[in-house]
Amino acid sequence: MGDEKFYEDAKRDMLCRYxxxxxxxxxxxxxxxxxxxxxxxxxxxxxxxxxxxxxxxNTSKSGLLFGWVRAGEMLKKEDGSKSAEKIELYDWxxxxxxxxxxxxxxxxxxYVSSEDVRLLLENCMRPNNE
Numbered sequence: 001m002g003d004e005k006f007y008e009d010a011k012r013d014m015l016c017r018y019x020x021x022x023x024x025x026x027x028x029x030x031x032x033x034x035x036x037x038x039x040x041x042x043x044x045x046x047x048x049x050x051x052x053x054x055x056x057x058n059t060s061k062s063g064l065l066f067g068w069v070r071a072g073e074m075l076k077k078e079d080g081s082k083s084a085e086k087i088e089l090y091d092w093x094x095x096x097x098x099x100x101x102x103x104x105x106x107x108x109x110x111y112v113s114s115e116d117v118r119l120l121l122e123n124c125m126r127p128n129n130e
Contacts, residue, residue: 007097007109007111009109010108010109010110011111012111012112015112015116015120016119016120018069018072018098019069019120020072021120021123023070023072024069024120024125025068026066026121026125026126027067028066029062029064032066037070039070040069040070041070041083041086042067042086043066043067043068043087043088044065044066045064045066045067045089045121046089046090046091047059047064047065047091048063048091049063051117054118055121055122057126063091083103085102086101087100088101089112091114091117095114096113096117098110098112
C-alpha cells in the first residue's frame with residue numbers, strides 16, 4: 001500500500017471486527033443521502049475496476065458504493081469516548097485503507113485486506129439491482 005506514509009499510525013486489522021457483514025447493508029446511490037437508522041454509521045467505499053470486476057454482482061461505474069453499518073464497540077474510540085460518524089474505505093490495489101471519522105472531528109486509519117472487503121460485499125444485504 002504505497003501511501004502508508006500518510007497513515008503511519010494506522011494499524012492492520014480484520015474488517016469484520018469493525019463492519020460485520022450481518023450488520024452491513026448496501027444502498028443504491030439514489031438513497032445515499034437518506035438518513036440511516038439511529039444506531040447506523042454511514043459507509044462509503046471507493047473501489048477500482050479490477051476489484052469491482054471480481055465481485056459477483058454489478059457495481060456503479062463510478063466505483064462508489066454506499067451503505068450503513070449498525071455501530072458496535074469497535075466503532076468507538078479506543079478509550080470508549082466517542083463513536084464513529086462515518087467510515088470511508090479506499091482501494092489501494094493490494095488492500096484498503098479504512099478511515100473512521102469520529103463525531104468530535106478526529107479520525108483513525110486502519111488497513112484491511114481486499115479479501116476482507118470482498119467478503120463483506122458478497123455477504124451483506126444488497127439491493128436487488130446492485
